Amino acid sequence: MKALEQKIISECKILEGDVLKVDGFLNHQIDVSFMNELGKELYRLYRDSGVTKILTIEASGIGVACLAAVNFDPIVPVVFAKKHSTKNISPDLYMSKAESYTHGKSFDIVVAKEYLHENDVVLIIDDFLAKGNAMNALIDLCEQAHAKVAGVGIVIEKLYQDGGNQLRKKGVRVESLAKIASMSKEDGVSFES
């Protein structure tokens, strides 16, 4: 989406360690009017996929996921996987392990079994896709539940980190509203259309 690319260019900050900071509309302040338009686009992309549920991960995925879900017809529920802090895994939970690119450590994510079923057709939504660690964990949760993954919907994909293309090679449908081809403090951000 051109409007998203322009917004990233005009509002992002590029920090040390390949971090793209978009706190002004996505990760701290949410530009709800703009994100609502992105939600409509995600619905347009997946309207024929029979989606019954949107799955995301706390915290910054929740806003995008809700603003996509409310634009579906009919509106679908959102389930957000939680970061799990205890060592004990309840038999009522699906659990998977993910590595955080930003924070450099791994964490467990969980979803209660009662909210993910084998008859669900799941659209997985997240704000960022880089190496794909969180996404692989979310897909793993769906597989544990024998739910069908309709595809993945991403606001910003860092194409050069290859997580998205690895998923595409496995046959997962990945739709990213902005694809960053390269990024540096010197040259800024460039997109692949």
Added chain:
Amino acid sequence: MKALEQKIISECKILEGDVLKVDGFLNHQIDVSFMNELGKELYRLYRDSGVTKILTIEASGIGVACLAAVNFDPIVPVVFAKKHSTKNISPDLYMSKAESYTHGKSFDIVVAKEYLHENDVVLIIDDFLAKGNAMNALIDLCEQAHAKVAGVGIVIEKLYQDGGNQLRKKGVRVESLAKIASMSKEDGVSFES
């Protein structure tokens, strides 16, 4: 809202330690269609207050806040305060301390100064209001920014824990869509209308 009271009665679980579990529509799975109706009601209540921004706290406040914001005319942005894990406070942040009722420990919450201004009229939204610890911290952040607080919008208030009434006594407008008067495993939930 009667529909919310009925949903709580039919779907909630009451756990040890005065915990009301509403994971089925609010805190883990989000019933977006239903929450969208709650968002419309929050807009109806605050439509004449000149709200410029909705403030909430990660993670489960984000869904409600976005689904309220998208029903405002014009749509307003959402800022979510973050739980702060490091001991160093950046000069770019407002910080306040809150105690978690559910987890029994205190934590710092932060908002970047650039997203909260003295000309903002803020509606603070959260899923639960019990003793009011998180809410007091969010109001404190607004006061640090010299922003005006239009009021507070809550999905479920535990009236018997008095946090809401303490705020009302201070002159803060508090609107809760369901007010629990009492709750026990034996007798279930009863509401004050």
